[in-house]
Amino acid sequence: MSRRRIRRPKEQEDIYKALTDSSEFGIFATYKDVFMLAGSIGFMEKKRKPFTGSAEGIPWTVFTLETDEALINAIALAESNDISILKDNSDAFDRKMTIFEEYAAGGLEVINSKLMENPKLALNSYFDMIISIENEVNDKDRNLKGIADMLSF
Template structure:
């Protein structure tokens, strides 16, 4: 599979999440996995406008994550509603990488909009995850409807 690219305009948010004494992500590939899942959740698939090929990540780095192969396949199957992306040929592998890159770009765009270029911490990310996954309790349940 080809190297995974990221958009130049997302570099400030990438640095905010991977730099510093206690970064949220120690490796960029882990940030890209998180961002792709966030992009998928937010339904934000955004093409990469400009890339710096020198900052692309070799697919071999992602193999340090046991979820990588299944994750990239599942995202592509969900996006295309087809298993054709699982075929072992260059076009399918390129499509897998492109879909992943575009969802990661969408997730990074969401984080950039939410936080700008501020240095982020783990608490900020946990708050985002909670906002997106926890269902707020709108009202108290009506217990009078329960027959005993």
């Protein structure tokens, strides 16, 4: 089964270009890299942005089954609570990609505000953002472990 191209909002095209422009301050190699980070950030921040007008889509063939598709599946499943979204058919693929595309659209706004507010410091801002996310996840893990310890007799 051939997969459709992955959509990006037309109004975000300039952000994708800026974040991948190595002659300026772009810190990402490909649109796919930006898209995957943006989808993750959008999900973590619960920022999902539906859109209609699409820029040129990203070919599904550039995505990696073991990492990219696994993350997309996990987020789609968490959002939908519907195991059928993981089926290998066009309808399920469209549903899960729409979820991730909308999270990527929302997440790109977060990335843009944090990284492009001062483009010369984009790489430093990116590292700070990753460290902040890592600390937040570690805090949640510690809190969950504490709760589990309290509940175990």
